[in-house]
Amino acid sequence: MFSASKLSEDQKSSLKQWAAEGASIADLQKRMKDDLGISITYMDARFLVLDLGIEIAEAPKEEKKPVEEAIAAAPVPTGAVTVEIDNIALPGAMISGKVTFSDGETGIWMLDQYGRPGLDTDTPGYRPTQEDVMEFQKQLSELVRKNGY
Incomplete structure (x- = not known):
């Protein structure tokens, strides 16, 4: 199990910045591997987000028109x-x-x-x-x- 204590302060701030830019947990996991060279499981990424108090921002939902709703439902x-x-x-x-x-x-x-x-x-x-x-x-x-x- 991966621990947040293994990250430097710069790495922690990078994670927080990526999340603020709209990254999902899966995005954070991928960027940790690609940008920081740290390979962790999705579950560890979820725990890391909780441990560091990182807020994962949801994309704002736009108001849909009836036709768009029907298309989105299919x-x-x-x-x-x-x-x-x-x-x-x-x-x-x-x-x-x-x-x-x-x-x-x-x-x-x-x-x-x-x-x-x-x-x-x-x-x-x-x-x-x-x-x-x-x-x-x-x-x-x-x-x-x-x-x-």
């Missing part, structure tokens, strides 16, 4: 489903990682020692489309098989 895939494995599994997990669904929604997934899946998306209550679920399961099976689990 799930329109904008990309592919991507599934990644963490180098170190989350506590209590045999294997864990990150997923990005076709509509851009992200989350963390895990399989426990009994093979039971778990999914925690960044948006509470989010439900991926059936097509995305099928693609996620396919990619997850391939990753599990490929990595010998």
Whole structure:
């Protein structure tokens, strides 16, 4: 588990600045790896945000017109489903990682020692489309098989 005490004051201020600029937890995790050379799990990034008292700003919601609401309500895939494995599994997990669904929604997934899946998306209550679920399961099976689990 990563500790905030391992960061310098400059690194902490960089994290706070990135969050103030609108970075999500996943963005902070990626920038830590890319800019600071520190690779941590998504869960550690969540704890780090809490430990440092970093406020993650939500993008302001614009007032939608009725036609825009109907379009927004229809799930329109904008990309592919991507599934990644963490180098170190989350506590209590045999294997864990990150997923990005076709509509851009992200989350963390895990399989426990009994093979039971778990999914925690960044948006509470989010439900991926059936097509995305099928693609996620396919990619997850391939990753599990490929990595010998």
